[in-house]
Amino acid sequence: MNDMEGFRYHYDLEVRWSEVDAQRIVFNANYLMYLDLAYQEFFRSELRLYDDVPTTVIATSTQTFLKPARWRDKLSIWVRPKRIGNTSVTLEFVMTREGEPIFRAETVYVHVDENGRPEPIPAFWRERLRAYQEEALA
Template identity: 25%
Template sequence: MTKLFTHRLRVRYSECDQQNVVFNGHYLFYYDVAMTELWREATDYASMVEAGTDLVVAEARIRYRQGARFDELVDIEMPVTHLGTTSMIVRPRFKVGERLIAEGEVRHVFTDVVAGGKKEMPSAVREAFQSYISAAE
């Protein structure tokens, strides 16, 4: 059974623009917060880095549908849709209730902490995220 990790946050006033909606740049920040919490639930990121592997964003795309507003609760669904040899893909969906606010795709690449460059995903990480893998939609 596939796990769907979801992180909820409340929109703060300072995150809204002149149109009274969340400024578009904040969605990648929201994604980063949700990704941190997904890692916290799935495995130990710090241990992976200590063992010589890190994770970087190689590509990010967000499609904006509607604007979230001050004080609304935004649920960030984090389906993991790909576990490759050196990369993983997450397709976040940002929702307020049932309203789809934004959606996207973020490709992460595993890198060697010392030498730089791509590195194979550690087997412990692959095992930890296996239960989160879902079919691409």
């Protein structure tokens, strides 16, 4: 199976000077910021959830750093749903530079109510996530 199978959406960015550390590589915490940008844009552009702000919190995030990203690198952050649970959705991310994977992550987002308690994912989110999964693997 191709490592990139099922990945259709990607968010592109260029590494800014303020995102690198003294070693001149992207500071590790910025990778989570990159994932968050890709997550938000995935929900907006691919799932067409324009007015519905994702009310989710990160429950877990596992990251694997393969190669460092550097200032002015042009990166693509690929996103695909892996699992749709009752109150959570697991997304997989692959960050590439010139088509080569340099970073991988798997993040579980839990849908929460106004008090921060888990609640079921809205039905229309679930429908759009499932449809997206099916189209991506067709």
